[in-house]
Amino acid sequence: MSRTERLLELLQILRRHRNPVPGHALAQELGISMRTFYRDIATLQAQGADIEGEPGMGYVMRPGFTLPPLMFSVEELEALVLGSRWVARRADDPSLGSAAANALAKIAAVLPGELRREVEAATLLVGPRTQPVDLVDARLIRDAIRQEHKLAITYGETARTIWPFAIGFFDHVRIVVAWCELRNDFRHFRTDRITAIKAVDERYPRRRAALLKEWRQTQGIPPDSGP
Known part of the structure; x- marks a missing residue:
């Protein structure tokens, strides 16, 4: 691995972590000495990467530094x-x-x-699939998730107020993940079974990131390691 490749790999590793990572762990993952690691950190900082940390405290890169x-x-x-x-x-x-x-x-x-x-010339292709037909405009769901707003929906024959915070895309169905006020619990709603939807001009009382984290725990899903 060239030095340029090593520096890019170090940036990628730092971008995957939100919390400080011990220097020895980063050096071990890259297969380099601590002396080389410290030199690489200094080089990246000189090039504008906002990397904070010091020996014994761990290292973290703040958002804002973009790879070409x-x-x-x-x-x-x-x-x-x-x-x-x-x-x-x-x-x-x-x-x-x-x-x-x-x-x-x-x-x-x-x-x-x-x-x-x-x-x-990429040759990785996606074949056609029969998609479920939604009766409502799914953009309203995505807008509500971005704004952390409640939605009033009719699911089958039941009226509900939900706090949508994620959408799961599967081959044959799409699922809205939400907190349901009627059931006072997390629920999953197929978009093709939502027969009516209305935006509610009211934010739900919790952040969607917190809801997503709690939902992952209830489902036994490991925390997302992505950014």
């Missing part, structure tokens, strides 16, 4: 292409597919010619 898109590996680009194609075919709203394609186009526009050709 041209540093993506071929595998990372393939993942981006596959993801955008999946969204285009499986999302609940065509605008999401367009957004994914636009984001990929922005990345491709600043890639070197060789990597841009890899994006254009």
